[in-house]
Amino acid sequence: MTITDGRQTEPAIGPADPVAVDQWYALTALDEIPVGRAVRTKLLGVPVSYCRDHDGAPLAWLTQDSLPAGAPVDARTLDAPLPTMADYGYLWTTVGEPGGALFDIPETAEPDRRILNAGTFGIFTSGPRAVENFLDMGHLPFVHPGVLGQQPFTEIVDYQVEYRSSEIYAVNCLIFQPKAAAASTSGQMVNYTFRVPHPLCALLYKSTPEDDVRLDVIGLFVHPIDDGRVRAHLFNCLLDTVNTDGQLRRFQQGVLAQDKPILENQVPRQLPLDPDAEAPTRADKTSNAYRRWLSDLGMTYGVVASTQPGL
């Protein structure tokens, strides 16, 4: 659980939003990070750089002129190193004071799981819009037809949204899917659980063709470059003995590439938290809960804050 109690002071760097600043963010998949060579990016609009040192350990720092992109890096010469973690296959860092560990994904401890970054995509959108899209079931038959949904089977029957230790869970979310996973051979009704443990990270659990009990876990970890541009990492923790990494990636990347233009055509790019700003229906309960939850946290980065007080 990474939601801090909310510090009293404004962050020293980055946007004036302690909720957004005091989080861990996944910058890049560990095995895609060059060893000993600087890579430049931004986090919440703050220029940051990263690499792996020669032992493979991740490094991140506030970008300094002396280390242009591609420059050899010596960890001892960094002016302003940032805290890092290597979890779930990604380099996590922060420009604030997260004051806690990352959320837990217990399934990652199971030995037969396939854990991989299926792809990282840059998208012109805000973190919250990207997360909301990941939590949205109603779009599956339209944006991922023939794969994650199929017209005319578009109904979203009622499901339940719960809060468990200040995370959001949406359970019993049912939808008909022609090809639910890379390993699927036929269409089926699929039961999803969605989980939001972090303002810009979400997970989903869905039944898998290969196991009657356990569930596939897929995550979206957002790296907010700024409040209108993100890199979205698709985290896979699957029960799949059939497909190669390449096949799993082809499947997931195809899905994300279908979402990208939708997200890039949403206006405004920031997620409106005012309940009247857009017109939700019963099918959007998870998205409503997420907006409300961000409002309650006091998140202001990447959103259009609600003008309605006391929500």
Add this chain to the structure above:
Amino acid sequence: MIKLYDYLLSVNCYKQRLLLSILDVPYERVDIDFYPGWEHKGAEFRKINPLGHIPVIDDDGYVLWDAHAILVYLASKYDPTGSWYPVSDPRRLGEVASWMLFAEGTTNTASAARLHVSLDYDFDLEACQAGAHRLFRVLDEHLWFQEQQGQEWVASGESPTVADIALFPDVALSEDGGISRLDYPALRRWTERVQRLPGFIDMPGIFPVAKAPA
């Protein structure tokens, strides 16, 4: 059977899939783990194409790379009507060649911007976007005048050519690279005409269009 070394999200590979689908030619896809595996840069793949680029086709041992060259080959060999690559009409053929070269430009600007935004390719985004806008202005004007003459496609004549295929994905996916088509109404109409061709298939990121009226 034709083997296509392919990556789902590559516009240049999609151009081949699109033409093959329109010509209704069976082929076998060899998926390259382009990203994040960089398989096309590996020693194995460089035995096939030393440039480390996809698409590449292998048609019964005949190996060819470069997207627009492959389009020329496929149309010449597999289009019995001869209309997609009109060798029998020198003027049209010249136009096709000219717009295919133009498409190298849209690939290197519009589609490069897309690779930068989507996959962190090391390109100057603003330069790519500005370059794409310069080319789109030219193409929009050309297509507008084509329409004024009752012409629907990039090269003159009644039917589309490989030049349309070479240009289509660079234009249709330009917004992936942050290049709006607000200023190009004729381009927007033309992409829809391409999408209504019999045998058209899309790639992730292309919005569906409604059928033409009966």
Add this chain to the structure above:
Amino acid sequence: MTAPEPGSLLHPVASCADLVPRHVVKARLLGQDLAVWRADDGFINVWADRCIHRGVRLTVAANDGAELVCPYHGWRYSNRSGNCAYMPAHPSDAPPRRLRVPAFRSEERYGLIWSGGSPEAEPPRLPHLEADDTLVLRALPVNVPPDLALQGLHECSYQLGPAAGDAASISCDSAGPFAVAVTARTGSTEEIVVHFVQPVDGGRCVIRPVMRGTPAAGRRLSILRHHARQLEELRARLESSAGSRVTVRGPSTALEPLPRPSTTAASGRAPQLEVSVARKWLTAEGIAAFELAPMSGQLPSFQPGAHVDVHLPNGLVRQYSLTNGPGLTSVYRLGVKLEPDSRGGSRCMHDSVHEGDTLQLSEPHNNFPLRRDAARTVLIAGGIGVTPLLAMAQTLERQELAYELHYFAQSDDHLAFGEVLEPLSTGLVKHLGLSPDQTADEIEKITHDYGAASHLYVCGPGPMIEATRAIAGGSGWPDDAVHFEYFKNESELHDTSTFEVRLARTGRTLMVGAGISLLDSLRDAGVDMPSSCEQGVCGTCMATVLEGQLDHQDVFFNDSERAAGNQMLTCVSRAAGERIVLDL
């Protein structure tokens, strides 16, 4: 004189030629993004470029000729009204009427589409362009603010001469706040081009030149090319002097959307809409068809299966289903069968209502909603019962969803709305001249294999609906898969009981006496109950029942709804015991 506010004027947003069929033009005016599209019936919609559901631009929606379909969750928005017509996540819900994309004015003049402006504003009428045809030249988007473009057009007008005019004398005058007219004279010939400037936003504009007259066919293309070339040169100059990258965006002026269709709040039995009979014709033996057009503004949206209450000149109120498919939003189209034992409704519609007459209507109500997520949809029509099913069939046809429309009628001459049936050919099956037994046999065949996600809709004479329900039930169709709508309640009504009604919300108690309906008793007690048919058919006067046994006399509920006992129609149904409690 102070310059008018840009937002109070109409501005061009597209040329008419841009609006090709099944396309959505992307435009921007004074900072407002617009989706501009022409429906198959020719109507031009200028809408805010934003799906009200989750904000996706409607310029990436599909124009199916009648509706825009948002690519994110498939919401459909109707031609003209901009109302949401369908939310696929909720296939049996009628979207609330407040769900509507803001729509702006659209006017055509000089080959351009004009929008924005205050309600009384008109597109400019220029002496330069009147009294002749016009030729729309190539429009050019320019990355400079509109005022710089206007200034540039004035200053450089000398370079905007005609194609074949070395000796031309060129003059230029302002043709309103956002246009520059360039007149070139060569000998006795005169070429006039008015350059309209569309203010896109604070940093951009589109120059839209319109030329007076129609050039000879042989010269048209060279004229177009010549002017395009000249304007491009002007653009190059303007953009380079304004700096290569103008990034000013805004200030944006809020455009004023069109008002919503005005109807009074739904309640009681007051009519809400005034329409005129635009067309009346005999569509089949004994069936008159009517097209009703709004006296002002637009008609409220409706879903397939909906009906309106028609307030007849003789004081009666009758319900008629709308036959409209999704494309038809300019009129409501009804079919009325002359009933031999007419209580005066159909007789009055046939004999006393004529083209040009004015009628009062309710807003459309829908008690017979169509699901569009079925694996199989079966529509069974008996005679005039075809009307709501026609609306359904056209909707399914347009969305390319499979359906069967079984139309039972006496003979070919009794088939109504042939022009609507014609294009339905694939789904339509006619059953002509069958006896009731033969009809039952046919229905047996149609319904005998029930499969999951199948839905059946039946409308026609009471006995036929009953037979269909019984046959389908026998073949395993569950209650909630069989949808029906009666046209009238043919059962005998009993109103001799007396009972007590407690109104849970207000805490009041009233007595309903013999010969008086519950609905009237409620109204006497000051409860504002809406109603329509008052025969237990339409469902308008429904109340939620909290306690008590019911004596249902309606033909509205199905057996499971009846058994649930938590809803009743107050116009005909009564308490079975001595007391009921209503959630009122």
